[in-house]
Each structure stands twice: as structure tokens, then as C-alpha cells.
Amino acid sequence: MDxxxxxxxxxxxxxVFEAFVDPAKIGNFWFSSSSDRWEQGKTIxxxxxxxxAELAIxxxxxEPNEKIVFRWGxxxxxxxxxxxxxxxGNSNTLIEVTEAGFQENDENVVVQLLDxxxxxxxxxxxxxxxxxxxxxxxxxxxxx
Amino acid sequence: MDxxxxxxxxxxxxxVFEAFVDPAKIGNFWFSSSSDRWEQGKTIxxxxxxxxAELAIxxxxxEPNEKIVFRWGxxxxxxxxxxxxxxxGNSNTLIEVTEAGFQENDENVVVQLLDxxxxxxxxxxxxxxxxxxxxxxxxxxxxx
Numbered sequence: 001m002d003x004x005x006x007x008x009x010x011x012x013x014x015x016v017f018e019a020f021v022d023p024a025k026i027g028n029f030w031f032s033s034s035s036d037r038w039e040q041g042k043t044i045x046x047x048x049x050x051x052x053a054e055l056a057i058x059x060x061x062x063e064p065n066e067k068i069v070f071r072w073g074x075x076x077x078x079x080x081x082x083x084x085x086x087x088x089g090n091s092n093t094l095i096e097v098t099e100a101g102f103q104e105n106d107e108n109v110v111v112q113l114l115d116x117x118x119x120x121x122x123x124x125x126x127x128x129x130x131x132x133x134x135x136x137x138x139x140x141x142x143x144x
Numbered sequence: 145m146d147x148x149x150x151x152x153x154x155x156x157x158x159x160v161f162e163a164f165v166d167p168a169k170i171g172n173f174w175f176s177s178s179s180d181r182w183e184q185g186k187t188i189x190x191x192x193x194x195x196x197a198e199l200a201i202x203x204x205x206x207e208p209n210e211k212i213v214f215r216w217g218x219x220x221x222x223x224x225x226x227x228x229x230x231x232x233g234n235s236n237t238l239i240e241v242t243e244a245g246f247q248e249n250d251e252n253v254v255v256q257l258l259d260x261x262x263x264x265x266x267x268x269x270x271x272x273x274x275x276x277x278x279x280x281x282x283x284x285x286x287x288x
Binding site: 003005006007008009094096110113114117118121122125126128129132133135137138140141142143144 | 277
């Protein structure tokens with residue numbers, strides 16, 4: 001059972017790719033910081049200073065300007081996230097994020113899927129606002 | 145089974161309220177047009193010119209700057225949406241949207257809930273970008 005979210009971004013795929021892998025950019029739309037440039041085989045520490053939270057991800061695969069695959073956590077058991085960047089002409093991109101690993105038999109799976117969907121839609125909309133309009137202050141706006 | 149989504153908006157509740165009820169404003173963050181000012185007892189036609197779509201809603205309850213309740217459709221059977229605006233000091237608002245009416249036994253209920261969650265998170269993030277930063281061109285960015 002996968003969660004798939006797709007957003008059009010009116011910027012080239014290289015801009016969308018760099019927003020994730022360049023640690024100077026992630027704080028404009030998602031986590032507050034990223035410990036290193038995302039490259040295949042690295043373990044990256046992501047921080048949410050606003051929520052006093054820190055977590056690791058393992059970068060499993062990177063195809064520049066096309067694809068990023070990572071696993072949440074550093075114990076080899078987290079969900080797998082695949083970010084695909086589909087070029088729409090020279091200046092637009094369809095970004096498609098798939099999170100896989102939900103257990104259909106878990107009694108809380110619907111709540112997990114909904115929380116997960118909420119997070120991805122919010123982040124991707126913040127990314128769109130950042131890349132298209134330079135807006136960088138939406139990212140802490142989701143409430144629980 | 146309800147879908148609840150909450151977003152902080154750094155604007156007064158009156159600004160958030162007017163964004164929904166004033167037909168001149170909805171096109172900045174959600175539908176392309178709204179047929180009339182939202183007032184209790186009215187049936188409003190909402191149009192998505194980009195998707196060649198039109199639908200009705202029935203406004204069931206309005207408390208200025210605090211609450212809007214409407215039903216999707218005009219046949220009395222649609223889901224009920226409750227928009228609550230909670231003032232956070234004089235200049236900030238927590239907006240909470242609840243859509244009720246999902247049937248737990250429907251075999252497609254999980255897909256319905258996820259699509260619904262996606263729509264609300266996207267719209268509320270577009271609303272935040274519009275009210276806080278004047279960005280009005282995010283609203284057609286979600287892809288299926």
C-alpha cells in the first residue's frame with residue numbers, strides 16, 4: 001500500500017532536484033537543515049529545529065535531475081520514498097513522490113496514510129511556492 | 145469517520161473568513177469562481193474553469209469570522225464541511241477544516257479519505273500563501 005502525491009512545478013527539473021540535495025536549500029520549504037549533500041550511499045541527518053526533532057535518512061539511489069530514493073531512519077527498516085522528476089518541456093516539472101512500506105493489516109494504517117499524505121502534500125506545495133515565487137516561510141504552518 | 149486538517153495562518157480571522165465568503169477572493173487560492181457571497185441558507189455555484197467543472201454547495205451556517213458550515217451538492221446528501229477559525233491573538237488564526245460523511249464500510253473509503261485529505265491540505269496551503277504573501281498562482285498545481 002503506497003502513498004503517491006504529484007505536483008506540477010513551473011521550474012526545470014534541475015531546480016527541483018537541487019532543492020532537495022543541496023543542504024543550503026531544504027530550509028526554504030521542508031526541514032530546517034540537512035547535514036550534507038544528498039548522494040547515493042550517504043546517511044543524512046535532517047533537523048526540524050522548530051519541533052526539536054532530528055532523524056536520519058539513507059540515500060539509496062540518485063539520478064541527477066531525475067530520481068532520488070531514500071529510506072527513513074538508519075536501521076534499514078523504514079519506509080522507502082521515491083521522488084521522480086518528469087520533465088514537462090524545458091521549464092516545467094511534474095514531481096511524483098511515492099512512500100512505500102505501509103502495512104495493510106496494521107490497525108492504525110489509515111491514520112498513518114492520512115498523516116503521511118498530509119505531510120507530502122504540504123511539503124510539495126511549500127516547495128512549489130518556494131521555487132516559483134521565492135516564498136520560504138510556509139513550512140511550519142501545518143498544525144496537529 | 146471524519147477528515148480533519150489544520151493550518152496556522154499569520155492573518156486575522158476576518159481576513160481568512162472573507163477569503164471564503166467574498167466571491168472576488170476565492171479565485172486566488174481555490175475554485176476559479178463562486179456565484180455569490182456565502183450566507184446561511186444560500187446555494188452557491190462553484191466553478192473550476194481549468195477543469196471544466198461546476199458544482200453546488202449549500203451554506204448551512206455562518207458565524208462571521210468564526211465558522212462556516214456547508215454541504216457539498218444540492219441534493220441534501222453530500223458530505224458536511226465545517227470550517228472553524230480560532231483566533232490566536234489579534235493577528236493569527238488557526239483554521240480547522242473537518243469533512244464528515246465518509247462511510248467506513250465503503251470498499252473505496254481509504255482512497256476517498258486520501259484524495260480528500262490531499263485536496264484540503266493543498267487548498268489550505270494555497271490559502272496561506274495567498275493571505276500571507278499574495279501568491280495567487282498555486283491553486284492548479286496538484287496533479288492526479
